[in-house]
Amino acid sequence: MSDPYYHEWADLYDANTRGVPGDVEFYVDLARQADGLVVELGAGTGRIAVPCAESGARVLGIDLEPAMLAIARRKAAEAGVTSRLELVEGDMRSFEVPEPAALVTIPFRSFLHNLTTDDQLATLEACHRALQPGGRLALNVFNPDLALMARWMGKGSDHWEPFGAWQGAAPGEGFQAHQEYVPSAQISTTQVRVRDGAGKWRKTSIRLRYVHRFEMEHLLARAGFQVEVLHGGFTAPHSARDRRRWSGSRADPEVLGARGASRGSGSYL
Secondary structure, three states: OOOHHHHHOHHHHHHHOOOOOOHHHHHHHHHHHOOOOEEEEOOOOOOOHHHHHHOOOOEEEEEOOHHHHHHHHHHHHHHOOOOOEEEEEOOOOOOOOOOOEEEEEEOOOHHHHOOOHHHHHHHHHHHHHHEEEEEEEEEEEEOOOHHHHHHHHOOOOOOOEEOOHHHOOOOOOOOEEEEEEEOOOOEEEEEEEEEOOOOOEEEEEEEEEOOOHHHHHHHHHHOOEEEEEEEOOOOOEOOHHHOHHHHOOOOOOEEEEEEEOOOEEEEEO
């Protein structure tokens, strides 16, 4: 489930991964509200875990990649939050917690690294087991853009473009990407390259399995969750008056929120 991107390019991650506008504030606010342990899956370099700990929350950050966690530990030490932030190597499909958690989060689309239905359910079931009664799960995933997928499928194998250009993002200097999408598997493969100091291409790749809205809600229900809230982004909630916000707005690519049933609740973006 781990991609080469995270261990081969850990040193480049923070400089070239800016997150989603508003996501840090969103998760920090949830952490402040949590009455107990906060667990973050896919904690990476601590981009969200460290600010959550700075807000006063007790945080357990879990990630598969030691190289990413090493950076997170350094940042936690620099921020003076090592007493409130524990960072451990682990798998979101099978993680365990030292005590029932008030909040489990899976920020920045990390849930999409689950490439099979079995993996998706294993992760959600592990989250459900980890929560205390009344606990909450919060995550965000892409709102799949069919036009964008069709664009990728129409490009040749030799087509490279600035990384993130398809979303209007400002790419890291010199970074280029090639996108492939397999609709039968709902899997996107992004190959990334940048020239090193010697002028040679340094390459890596990342794979994600896209999840559509009602598919996600079905997965949550199978794992024992009830959807508490659904957002079209980090700035405005999804509502019955604006169903298009989920179905096709490229300006609002995220879906947030779920609340657990018998054991807790959750929200997904």
